[in-house]
Amino acid sequence: DAGVIQSPRHEVTEMGQEVTLRCKPISGHDYLFWYRQTMMRGLELLIYFNNNVPIDDSGMPEDRFSAKMPNASFSTLKIQPSEPRDSAVYFCASSLGSTQPQHFGDGTRLSIL
């Protein structure tokens, strides 16, 4: 069975550019989570969706970050404009119910120069 699929796996771009990260959750899962992982702050929840509707975006660092889930099989996390401090590994995870284990993608390693 296909797991959570994230693209791209690596992204290197210059400061000020728009960055779009993509996620395809496991088919049938009704929750989708976006996380950011850094050495300093560990794994932080940015936002999560239930049935394509954003439920909690309290972890989104600032207005430069936005996330959408236009349908059950696709979500994007966008950073515009990007800054060097946004450099991190971004993970997407999905689950069937919010109390069930989350299944993680392999992440997108983002470097902002």
Add this chain to the structure above:
Amino acid sequence: AQSVTQLGSHVSVSEGALVLLRCNYSSSVPPYLFWYVQYPNQGLQLLLKYTSAATLVKGINGFEAEFKKSETSFHLTKPSAHMSDAAEYFCAVSERSGGSNYKLTFGKGTLLTVNP
């Protein structure tokens, strides 16, 4: 809000030795507790989950964890370490997040190295 403390950012053991990774959560009893493992350049994978059905939870790859309410702990153990256990381990607790939804709060992780 829930908080999770993993004591020891780095634990080193010899192959065949006992593995003990510590996790303490904040005082309010969370409904669910998890341990995840992360191998280099990969996402997190579930090791085990506590759901209050039993205080001792068995997971994959020979790992188990014991929930101790009096100590607010959920430590992860494995009797005999294998080289393939080298990875980073994360403890996570769930907390209610609006209505009937729950979200996870993760500890900072413990890097386990296994020496031959």
